[in-house]
């Protein structure tokens with residue numbers, strides 16, 4: 001396969017909060033503006049725009065892509081919006097990558113925005129309509145259930161304990177204390193997680209990321225532009241994405257096959273043969289505590305059933321051998337759905353440039369992976385980046 | 388040629404958002420415009436789920452088989468998503484199965500809290516692998532008539548149906564599954 005080399009050259013984001021006064025468009029504009037300023041580029045230098053935003057039901061406004069196009073700098077430019085549930089954020093850089101890698105455009109501004117707070121009494125209600133309208137909706141499922149259902153299966157198959165998995169929340173919320181945009185950075189203990197309100201056993205409140213408003217943007221450029229714009233381009237060396245079956249009750253949920261399929265594609269493109277040795281830093285999708293572990297296994301960064309050991313051994317701490325979610329993840333920074341996924345890409349960008357401030361992992365990491373997940377537990381989106 | 392190295396600072400980030408409280412929004416301390424949609428839909432269910440619903444009304448579960456991969460699939464479907472070819476014969480399966488995984492939920496679909504302390508039984512939804520369908524073929528349904536703490540993965544369960552006259556051709560014609 002022949003394609004052009006593509007780099008991330010800039011990134012920006014808003015603070016993540018529970019209720020933002022700003023409109024979705026204003027959030028998108030803030031992030032896009034900061035991303036362009038970070039690489040001293042102007043909107044006139046942007047050839048195309050890739051927008052990610054989750055269900056229109058959050059906003060109660062259809063054609064969200066159209067609403068976000070101008071705030072994202074897309075006036076009279078080729079604009080594309082995608083939505084694959086929680087996988088959207090990483091899908092958006094993949095779309096942008098295609099724009100530039102294909103040779104169609106030299107630059108692309110990727111903007112992901114989410115404003116969940118407009119939906120009442122709780123945005124969770126908007127998720128009812130992702131389930132099959134005839135065979136599942138009458139049971140009145142909530143998104144929490146499918147996570148709890150998956151977590152229970154994951155724990156059952158591997159013999160993981162809740163008190164082990166809770167360490168993910170402890171780690172990520174602590175990491176988030178060092179993130180200037182974080183909504184929920186905190187020093188907590190395993191006991192705090194176990195004693196927090198039961199939402200849907202095995203999921204307690206502190207196992208769950210918050211609902212959030214926020215936006216993130218990155219700037220992509222073809223090699224000849226990237227080298228002019230910055231001394232420190234971060235190369236998008238591999239991308240992969242896949243969709244598993246929507247018949248989610250038919251798949252054994254203990255293992256995310258779709259993440260493995262997407263990761264294999266991304267690793268192959270990046271020439272990675274031994275992911276756990278060649279990848280130095282990872283931002284797997286962590287909307288729930290167990291999800292970080294589930295995805296580490298799917299990303300083949302540890303053996304199946306080996307993620308808890310890695311966590312207990314401190315490997316995934318910011319100063320461990322494979323720092324995982326050094327940003328603070330969705331559990332700590334927040335979870336404005338699509339923006340949260342792109343936040344992970346931005347974190348890898350900053351980490352590989354040595355610009356992550358207090359969050360900087362030691363040892364000059366050279367290669368990172370960001371991954372997101374979504375829809376009916378069926379989407380895997382993976383991107384491999386190198387400096 | 389510009390070489391940039393502008394790092395994101397706390398000050399830059401703080402300026403991006405005005406953080407409100409729930410009271411600001413609900414109590415109209417900031418001006419909000421509100422809309423409560425009352426949309427209605429009538430969903431046609433096609434030949435596969437249409438037959439599934441008709442059989443539920445009869446107190447039966449029906450699946451469909453793909454002769455290529457030999458899977459007996461529930462809910463039934465007109466095409467096999469793996470082989471991407473039309474499915475073949477209809478196959479009745481049992482109204483019993485095995486708990487593949489489950490939840491003890493203290494919240495409803497809107498994240499509203501159930502009054503557990505007031506004695507409300509938590510919702511206990513589960514993926515139930517249906518006997519007679521291919522291994523691992525599950526459906527989402529509720530479990531009841533058991534202490535939620537005693538539900539186990541691997542537990543055998545059977546469907547409890549609405550009375551025939553009360554059935555309407557819906558997945559809720561099965562009230563729940565209970566241990567057998």
Ligand SMILES: [Zn+2]
Pocket residue numbers: 453454455456457458467468469470471
């Ligand atoms: Zn088949």
